Amino acid sequence: MEVTLNHFLFVSGLLFAIGLAGVLVRRNVIVIFMCLELMLSAANLSLVAFSRFNLTESGGPDYNAQVFLFFIITVAAAEVAVGLAIIVALYRAKQTTDVTQINSMKN
Amino acid sequence: MPAYYLEIIVVVLGLTVLMVETFVSLRDKRSLGWLAILGLLVVLVLNFTVVETGGEGGNTPFWSFYVMDIPAQWFKGLALLATIFVILMSVDFSRVLSKGICPEVEDDGVDDCAENQVALSEFFALPIFICAGMMWMASAHHLVSIFVALETVTIGFYVIVAFMRRNVGSLEAGVKYLILGALSTGFLVYGFAWLFGVTGEMELGAIADALNAPDVHRTGALFAFALILIALCFKIGAVPFQIWIPDVYQGAPMPVTAFLSVGSKAAGFVILLRLLEPFMASEMLNANVTSVLVIIAAATILFGNLAALPQTNFKRLLAYSSVSHAGFLLMAVASAPAHPGVVSPVAAVSYYLAAYLMMTMLAFLIMNLIRVQRGDENLEAYKGLAKSSPFLAFAMLVAMASLAGVPLTAGFVGKFWVFVLALQEKHYYLVAFGVIGAAAGFYYYLKIVKSMYWDSPADAGSSAAVPVVVAWPTRIAIVLLVVGVFYFGVNPGALLSLFL
Numbered sequence: 001m002e003v004t005l006n007h008f009l010f011v012s013g014l015l016f017a018i019g020l021a022g023v024l025v026r027r028n029v030i031v032i033f034m035c036l037e038l039m040l041s042a043a044n045l046s047l048v049a050f051s052r053f054n055l056t057e058s059g060g061p062d063y064n065a066q067v068f069l070f071f072i073i074t075v076a077a078a079e080v081a082v083g084l085a086i087i088v089a090l091y092r093a094k095q096t097t098d099v100t101q102i103n104s105m106k107n
Numbered sequence: 108m109p110a111y112y113l114e115i116i117v118v119v120l121g122l123t124v125l126m127v128e129t130f131v132s133l134r135d136k137r138s139l140g141w142l143a144i145l146g147l148l149v150v151l152v153l154n155f156t157v158v159e160t161g162g163e164g165g166n167t168p169f170w171s172f173y174v175m176d177i178p179a180q181w182f183k184g185l186a187l188l189a190t191i192f193v194i195l196m197s198v199d200f201s202r203v204l205s206k207g208i209c210p211e212v213e214d215d216g217v218d219d220c221a222e223n224q225v226a227l228s229e230f231f232a233l234p235i236f237i238c239a240g241m242m243w244m245a246s247a248h249h250l251v252s253i254f255v256a257l258e259t260v261t262i263g264f265y266v267i268v269a270f271m272r273r274n275v276g277s278l279e280a281g282v283k284y285l286i287l288g289a290l291s292t293g294f295l296v297y298g299f300a301w302l303f304g305v306t307g308e309m310e311l312g313a314i315a316d317a318l319n320a321p322d323v324h325r326t327g328a329l330f331a332f333a334l335i336l337i338a339l340c341f342k343i344g345a346v347p348f349q350i351w352i353p354d355v356y357q358g359a360p361m362p363v364t365a366f367l368s369v370g371s372k373a374a375g376f377v378i379l380l381r382l383l384e385p386f387m388a389s390e391m392l393n394a395n396v397t398s399v400l401v402i403i404a405a406a407t408i409l410f411g412n413l414a415a416l417p418q419t420n421f422k423r424l425l426a427y428s429s430v431s432h433a434g435f436l437l438m439a440v441a442s443a444p445a446h447p448g449v450v451s452p453v454a455a456v457s458y459y460l461a462a463y464l465m466m467t468m469l470a471f472l473i474m475n476l477i478r479v480q481r482g483d484e485n486l487e488a489y490k491g492l493a494k495s496s497p498f499l500a501f502a503m504l505v506a507m508a509s510l511a512g513v514p515l516t517a518g519f520v521g522k523f524w525v526f527v528l529a530l531q532e533k534h535y536y537l538v539a540f541g542v543i544g545a546a547a548g549f550y551y552y553l554k555i556v557k558s559m560y561w562d563s564p565a566d567a568g569s570s571a572a573v574p575v576v577v578a579w580p581t582r583i584a585i586v587l588l589v590v591g592v593f594y595f596g597v598n599p600g601a602l603l604s605l606f607l
Contacts, residue, residue: 009304016297023290032286039293043300050304064309065300068251072296075258079289082265086281089272099286102279105354 008049016042029087029097033080040076044069110157110175110246113150113183114239120146121235128228136224140198143231144191147238151187154180171310172249177605181457182245182377185464189370190238192468194231195584196362196475201227203479204360207271230270234366237263241374250299250309253378257295257342260374261288264367268359280358287351291341298334305331315385318392325391332386332396336403339382342375343433346406353414356426361478364422365471368429373460376436380453383440393443397532400441405537407434408544415551421474422484424551425467428510431544432463435525438537442528449531454606455524461602462517462595466509469588473503476575489555490562496575500559502585509592511552512545516596 015038022035051065091097123146124139133139157175197204201224208226240259247253265288269281303309305327306317318328340348356364386396411431418424439455450458474484476499481488493500509518522545529538564572577585595602 012300016293019293020290023286029282029286033289036286036289036293039290040296043293043296046297046300046304050300050307054304054307062307064251065303068254068299068303068309071251071255075255075262075292078262079258079265079292082262083285083289086265086269086278086285089269090278090282093273093275093278099282102282104275104279105357 005049005053008052009046012042012045012049014042015039015045027098027100029090029099032099033083033087037076037080040072044072047072108153108157110179111173113154113157114242116150116153117147117187117235117239117242120150121232121239124228124232124235128232136227137198137201139228140194140201140231143194143235147187147191147194147235151184151191154183154187171312172252173246174248175246178377178380178453178457179246181461181605182373183242185373185460186238186241186245186370189366189373189464189468190234192472192584193234193362193366193370195580196365196472197230197234199475199479199578199581200360200362201230204230204271207274207277207360210273226270230267233263233267234362237267237366237370241370244374245377247378248311248381250303250311253381254296254299257374257378258292260371261292264288264363264371267363268355268367270363271360276358277360278358280355283351283358284355287341287348291338291348294334294341295338298331298338301327301331301334311381311385315388318385318389323389323391328386328389328392329395332392333399335382336399339375339379340403343372343379343436344407344430345403345433345437346410346430349407349410349430349433352430353423353426356429357420357423357484361422361471361475364425365468365475368425368471369464369467372429372433373464376440376456376460379440380456387443397441397443400437401534401537404434404437404441405540407431407437408540409434412544412547412551416547418551419486420484421486421489421555424486424555425470425474428548428552429467431548432459432510434544435459435522435541438529438534438541439525441534441537442532449527450524450603451606452528454603455521455528457606458599458602459521459525462509462521462592465588465591465595466506466516466518469502469506469585469592470510472581472585472588473499473506476577476581480575486555486558490558491564491572492559492575494563495572496577498582499575499577499585502589503559504556505589505592507552507556509596511549514596515593517592517599518596520596520599 019035019038019042023032026032047065047069051061054062056062087097094101124143128139205224237260240256240263244256247256265281265285268284269278271277302314305324306314308314308317317323337348344352356367359367386392408431411427411434415424415427418427436456436459439452442452444451477488478484509516512519512522526538526541
C-alpha cells in the first residue's frame with residue numbers, strides 16, 4: 001500500500017484530537033500541559049506532510065514549512081520553560097496540581 | 108529610517124533596563140521605570156518618522172514578511188502608548204508588587220525583600236519586550252513572523268500575569284492563562300499548517316491570490332479558517348472562548364490587567380484583520396466567513412454586557428466590559444471594505460481601539476491608585492470618592508461615560524462608526540444586539556458614577572475619607588487622557604485623517 005498525504009493528515013488529526021481531549025478531560029496540570037505539546041506536534045506533522053507532498057517547481061519539498069517547524073519547536077520549548085516554572089510556583093503555594101482545586105476566584 | 112529599527116531599539120531598551128539593574132547600584136529602582144518610559148517616548152516620536160516599505164522596499168523577496176503601512180504604524184503607536192501607561196502604573200504599583208513576591212516578613216520585622224525592591228526591574232523590562240512583540244505583530248505579513256511575534260507577546264504575558272508568586276490569585280491567573288493561551292497556540296499552528304497545505308504559500312499576499320484561484324480546496328480552506336478564528340477569539344476574548352478573561356483579569360497584578368485588556372486586545376485585532384483579509388477577499392469563502400463573524404459578534408456583545416451587570420469587583424467588571432468591546436469591534440471586522448462615503452472597517456477598528464486605550468487606561472490608572480492606597484478592588488472602595496478626591500472621581504466619570512458611549516466622548520464616536528458599518532452591511536439583527544448591549548452598558552458603567560457621587564462611605568471615619576495621593580507623572584497622564592477622550596470625541600477627524 002502506498003502511503004499518501006491523507007494517511008499523514010489522518011494521523012496528525014488523530015494526534016490533535018487526542019491532545020485536545022486530554023486538555024478537556026484531564027485534571028492534572030502537568031498532564032494537560034503534555035497534551036498541549038501533543039497538539040503542537042500534530043501541527044508539526046501536518047506541516048511536514050504538506051511540505052513533502054506540495055512539491056515545488058524544481059521537484060523538491062517546500063522548505064518554508066520545514067523552517068516553520070523549527071520555529072514551532074523553539075517556541076514550544078520556551079513555553080514549556082515558563083509554564084513549568086509557573087506550575088512549580090503554584091504547587092509550592094497550594095500543594096496541588098489539580099485544576100479543580102484552582103478556583104479561589106468567584107464573582 | 109527603516110521601520111524595523113523601531114523594534115530593535117525597543118528590544119535594546121529592554122536589555123538596557125536589565126543591564127542597568129545588574130551593574131549599577133540604584134537607591135530606588137523605580138528610576139528604571141522612568142528610564143523605560145523615557146526610552147519608549149523617544150521610540151514613539153521616531154515612529155512618526157519611519158518610511159513606509161509598502162512600495163519598492165516591500166517588494167524584495169527577503170522582506171515580504173514585514174510591511175509598514177498606515178495600520179502598522181498606527182498599531183505600533185498604540186502598543187508603545189499602552190506600554191508607557193503600563194510602566195507608569197507599575198511604578199505606582201511597586202509596593203504592592205514586592206508584597207506579592209516576598210515571603211512573609213519574619214519576626215524581626217525587617218522586610219529585606221521589599222527594601223531591596225527585588226525583581227522590580229524585570230517587571231519594567233518584560234512589558235518592553237512584549238511591546239517589541241506587539242510592534243512586530245503590527246507589521247507581520249507572513250505566517251512564521253505572525254506566529255513568532257504572537258508567541259513573544261503571549262509567553263511574556265505568562266510571566267507577568269503570574270509575577271506575584273506568593274499571591275495565590277496571581278498564580279491561579281497565571282496557570283489559567285498559560286493553559287488557555289497554549290491551547291489557542293495549538294489551534295493557531297494547526298490552522299496555519301492547513302492554510303499552508305491548502306494554498307502552498309506562507310506570505311499573506313500570496314495566500315490571498317491562492318484563495319482566489321478557482322481550484323482551491325474549499326473545505327480545507329474553511330477548516331483552516333475555523334482553526335485560526337478559534338485561536339484569535341481566545342486572544343481577543345470573544346464568545347465562546349472568553350472563559351479565561353474574568354479570572355485572569357481579576358487575579359493578575361493591576362498594571363498587567365490593563366496591559367492585557369488594551370495591548371493584548373489591540374494586537375489580537377491587528378492579527379485578525381491581517382489574517383481575515385485573504386478570506387474576506389475570496390468570493391467563494393466570503394459569505395461563510397462573514398456569517399460566522401456576525402454570530403460571534405452578536406454573542407460576544409450580549410454575553411459581555413449581561414454578565415457585567417451583577418459584578419461587584421471593579422477589575423472583574425472591566426473584564427466583562429472588555430469582552431463586550433471585543434464584540435463591538437467584531438461588528439466592524441465583519442463588514443466588507445467597500446462602501447463609498449463610510450470609513451473602512453480597518454479605520455473604524457483602529458479608531459475604536461485608540462479610544463478604548465484612552466478610556467480603559469484612564470480607568471485603570473485610577474483603579475491602580477485606589478488599589479495601592481486603600482487596598483481594595485471592589486466597588487465599595489469608590490463610595491464617596493467625589494468628596495475625598497474630586498479630581499480622580501471626575502476622571503473616572505469621564506472614563507465611564509466614554510466606555511458607555513455618551514456623545515462627545517471618543518467612545519461614542521467609536522461605537523457610532525461600528526453601527527454605521529453594520530447598517531451598511533444590512534446586519535440588522537446584529538445592530539439590535541448591539542443596541543441591547545450598549546443599553547446594558549449604561550447601567551453598569553453609571554452604577555460606578557452613582558456610587559462615587561451619591562453614596563457615602565460605609566464607615567465614615569476610615570481610610571475612605573482620606574484623599575488619594577496622586578504623584579505628578581500620574582496626574583499628567585490622567586489629565587492628558589481626559590483631554591484626549593474629549594478632543595477626539597469632538598474632533599474624530601484628527602485621528603482618522605491618517606486613514607484617508
